[in-house]
Amino acid sequence: MHTDFDRCVRAVRSRDARFDGWFFTAVLTTRIYCRPSCPAVPPKDRNMSFYPSAAAAQQAGFRACKRCRPDASPGSPQWNERADLVARAMRLIGDGTVDREGVPGLAARLGYSTRQIERQLRAELGAGPLALARAQRAQTARLLIETSDLPMADAAFAAGFSSIRAFNETVREVFALTPTELRARAAHGRAPAAPGVLTLRLPFRAPLCPDNLFGHLAATAVPGVEEWRDGAYRRTLRLPYGQGTVALAPRPDHIACRLALTDQRDLAGAISRCRGLLDLDADPEAVDELLGADERLAPLVAEAPGRRVPRTVDPAEFAVRAVLGQQVSTAAARTLAARLVTAHGQPVRDPLGGTLTHLFPSAEELSGLDPAALAMPAGRRATVVRLVRALATGELDLGVGSDRAEARARLAALPGMGPWTTGIIAMRALGDPDAFVPTDLGVRRAATARGLPSTPGALTRHATAWRPWRSYAVQYLWSADDHAVNHMPAH
Template sequence: MHTDFDRCVRAVQSKDARFDGWFFTAVLTTRIYCRPSCPVVPPKPANMRFYPSAAAAQQAGFRACKRCRPDASPGSPQWNERADLVARAMRLIGDGTVDREGVPGLAARLGYSTRQVERQLLAELGAGPLALARAQRAQTARILIETSALPMADIAFAAGFASIRTFNETVREVFALTPTELRERAGRGKPPAAPGSLTLRLPFRAPLTPGNLFGLLAATAVPGVEEWRDGAYHRTLRLPYGHGTVSLAPRPDHIECRLSLTDQRDLAGAISRCRRLLDLDADPEAVDGLLRTDPRLAPLVDKAPGRRVPRTVDPEEFALRAVLGQQVSTAAARTLAARLVTAHGEPLQTPVGGLTHLFPTSEALAALDPAALAMPAGRRATVVRTVRALASGELALGVGSDWGRARARLAELPGIGPWTAELIAMRALGDPDAFLPTDLGVRRAAARAELPATPAALTRHAAAWRPWRAYAVQYLWSSDDHAAARMPND
C-alpha cells in the first residue's frame, strides 16, 4: 500500500487508525516517522514519504515519533494472511529466529538461500532480515525499559543486542532518547513494576468482539496448562530460552497482557505468540466488509463485528489436542489432554494459580505407551502416528511452515480426516481461509441462516467468502447459544 501515495496521504490526513501497521509516514522536515493515526497536525504532502516497515524508515534515517509510538502499532495483517516466502519470513522474524539462529538459520527454515530471502524482503519491505530484526530488538528494548525495573545491561542482552554499546546507540537512534531518558519519560506518575512481571498493552484494529476468542479458550482450557480466572485467560508458555506464564484480559481499546518469564530474551517471541493466539493483527474492516456482501451472513456480522479466529501459542500442542478431541465431547478432550499433562508435562517449579505444568512436547510423548490412552485402538494409533510425525519433523506446523506442505502431510496420516486437518490449518497454521463444512455446529448455524446445509453445497456457496472462510466459521459458530461463543463467567 505504501506505493499508493494519494491513498496514504488521505489516510494520514484523516488520521485513520485502520492503516496503522500497513505503512509508516516519514516527515522530511522533522526526520520523524509516524503511524497514520498520529495525533499531531499532518505535514504537507510534499514533505511526506511512505515506507512499508519501521525498519525501512529507520534505515532511511528517520526516528520514531514520541507521540504516536509507531513501533507499538498493530502488525501488518499481511503476515498472518499470506503463505508466501515474505510472510513466512516475517512470522519467523517476529518469533525471534534471526536473533537466535541468524539469517542463515532463517533461510534454512524457509528452504531458500540467504540471498533469496534478503532480496525478497528488501524488495517488499525496504529492509533486509537483519534490519527488520534490529527494529524488533529496539521495540523489545523499549518495552523492557518502560515496564520493568531490570538494569539496562540486562535489558540489552534480553532484547538480543550483542553489546551494551550497540543497545545504547540503537535506542538513541530510533527513539531520540537515551535508555535512561526513555525510562524516566515513561515512569512519570506510574507505580514501580512488580519484580519478575511485565504488564503490556497489546493493540488491535477495532472493532474487536472478544466473546468467541475468550469463550473458546476458557471452554477448552486444559487443567494445569490453562485456566480462566479473575476475568482473564491464563496459561503456561514453552519458549526457546525458558518458559513463562501469561494472563490476557480484554479491555475496550487493548488487550491487557501480564507476562512472567524465566528468561527475558523470550519477550519478543512471547508477545508475538500472544498476538497470534488472539489474532490481534487481523484487519476486521477487510474481513467483515467481504462477509457482509452475503445477505445471509451480513446479520451475523452486523450483530457482533470484529470477530477473530482463536489460534494457538504452540502449533504442535494444538495438533495433538485436535487429534485427542476427535469424535469426543469437549469435556472428554480436556480430560484426555489433562492426563497427558499430568503424566508427561514438565512441572513448574512455582505454580501460579491453577497453572502447574507445561504441555508435553512431541519428543516427550514419542515413547508413549498407546495402552495408556483411554480411547479406541484406532484413535490411539492416530495419536501415536501424529506424535511421531511431529517429533521426527515429518510434520512441520511452526510459524514459518509451508501451509500447503503441512496440509498434504496431514492428509497422509491415517486417522486424520478433513475436519481435523482443516481445524489444525485454521488454528495451528493460521490459514484465514480454512473451512469446516462438515462441522455439526457450522451446518446447524448454516441451516438457521438459510444457507446451504450440506457440506458440498455449503462449500460451493462459501467460495464467495474467500479468503476469509475461517472468519465466516467464527460468525456461524457464534450464532449458537453455547459457552464457547460468549465471554466466560468467573
C-alpha cells in the first residue's frame, strides 16, 4: 500500500487508525516517522514519504515520533492473513527467531537460502531480516525501559542487544532520547508495578468484540494452565528461554497485559504470542465488510462487529487439546487435558497470585505417554499418540513459520484426524483466516436457522463468497448459539 501515494496521503489527512501498521509516514522536514493516525498537524504533501515498515524508515534515517509512538502500532494484518515466504518470515522474526538463531536459523526454518530471504524481504519491506529484527529490538528495549525497573544493562541484553553500546546507539537513533531520558519521561504518572511484573498495553484495530474471544478462552480453560480471574484471562507460557505467566484483560482501546517472565529475553516473543492468541493484528473492518455483504450473515455482523478468532500461544498444545476434545463436551475435554497436565506438565510458580500451577506438557514430555492412561476410546488414544510422535520428531511442524498447506496435509494424513479436527487446528493453531468447518454441528445449526445451506457440501459452496475470511464467518455463526464460549465471564 505504501506505493499508493494519494491513498496514503488521504489516510494521513483523515488520521485513519485503520491503516496503522500498514505503512509509516516519514516527514522529510523533521526527519521523523509516524503512524497514519498521528494526532499532529499533517505535513504538506510534498514533505511526506511512505515506508512499508518501521525498519525501512529507520534505515532511511528517520526517528520515531514521540507523540504517536509508531513502533507501538498494531502489526500489519498481512502477516497473519498471508501464507507466503515473506509472511512466514515476518511471523518468525516477530517470535524472536533472528535474535535467537540469526538469519541462518531463520533461513533453515523456512527452507530457503539466506540470500533468497534477504532479497524478498528487501523487495517488499525495504529492509532485510537483520534490520527488521533490530527494529523489534528497539521496540522491546523501549518497553523494558518504560515499564520495568531493570538496570539498563539488563534491559539491553533482555531486548536482544549484544552490547550496551549497540543498545544506547539504537535507542538514541530511533527515539531521539537516551535510555535514561526515555525512562524519566515514562515515570511520570506510572503506577508502580509488582517486582518482576511488566505492565503493557496491547493495541488493536477497532472494533473488537471481546465476548467470544475471552468467552471461548475462559470456557475451555484447562485447570492449572489457564484461568479467568478478576476480569482477566490468565495462563502459563512456555517460552524459548524460560517460563512466563500472563494476564490479559479487555479495555475499550487496548488489551491490558501483565507479564511475569523468568527470563526477560522472552519479552518480544511473549508479546507476539499474546497478540496472536487474541488475533489483535486482524483487520476487522475488511472482515466485516465482506461478511456483512451476505444478507444472511449481516444481522450477526451488525449485532457484534469486530469478532476475532481465539487462537493459541502454543500450536502443539492446541493440536493435542483438539484431539482430546473430539466428540466430547467442553467440560469433558477440560478434564482430560487437566489429567495430562497433572501427570506430565512441568510445575511452575504463579507470581501474579492466582491458581496456575503447570505448563502444558510439550510433545517431548508426552512422548512417553501410556495410551491406557487416557480415558477415551482406543481409536482416539491412538490418534493422540500418533500426533504427539509426529510433533516430537519434527515430522509435523505447526509453528508460526510453518507452511500452512503442508501442515494441513500432514495433519490430514494422520489416522483419526478428520476434516473437523484438521480445520479447527488450521483455524486456531496455524492462524489460517480462511479455515472452514462445514461439518461442525454449531455451524450447521446456525446456518439452517438463517436460511443458509445446511449440508456440508452446499454450505462450503455458498461460503466461497466469504473467502478469505471463513474462519471469522465461523465465529459469527457460532455466536448465534447461547453457549458459554460466546459470553465473556462476569468480573
